[in-house]
Amino acid sequence: MAYDIEEQEQLDALKAWWAKYGNFILAVITIILLAAAAWNGWQWYQRNQAAHAMAQFEALEKAAESKDMAVVKEAAGSILEKFSGTGYAPRAALLAAHAYQESGDAKSARAQLQWVIDRGGDEALAAVARLRLAGLLLDDKSYDEALNALGGQPPAAFAALYADRRGDVLAGQGKRDEARKAYQDALATLDPATDLRSSIQLKLDALGGA
Secondary structure, three states, X not given: OOOOHHHHHHHHHHHHHHHHHHHHHHHHHHHHHHHHHHHHXXXXXXXXXXXXXXXXXXXXXXXXXXXXXXXXXXXXHHHHHHOOOOOHHHHHHHHXXXXXXXXXXXXXXXXXXXXXXXXXXXXXXXXXXXXHHHHHHHHOOOHHHHHHHOOOOOOHHHHHHHHXXXXXXXXXXXXXXXXXXXXXXXXXXXXOOOOHHHHHHHHHHHHOOO
């Protein structure tokens, strides 16, 4: 059926508009489709990584419970190497550090804790790692390194624990006044209902003085 003049003008205008903008529109549509495909692919990759990391973490948990250090080393190493971007990695390092510490391998325990601090990407877990690392360094009488591990401003929830551990290190150095101040800071920050208060108070009393 033949178009009338008005319809022909509209068709010509549409053709002209498409000739001007058609390639741009197709390019935008292509970019959107590619972005959607990339996002879906990334989501699948993340889920796949998390699933594999979870399987490795479960193996690590069982090995740590049974004190099979060969499997602990293998499973933790695999998670940190292959799945470092997942939330299982810093938790695996903390679990491995505990297993190493229990087995008497303080050096490997410190390495795992340092990984959490440097690369874990989780502020709360890094705070836990710093506390535990400071404890290991204190046991080794590496007092300056222990204080360095506790450096910086901890998350508010860890302030009392940091002050308490700092007091332990300072007491180990024989700095009684500074240790007393750290314990007092811990008590001032700590929840009155927590059982940890009595332990800190005992250490404070043992220092004597003011």
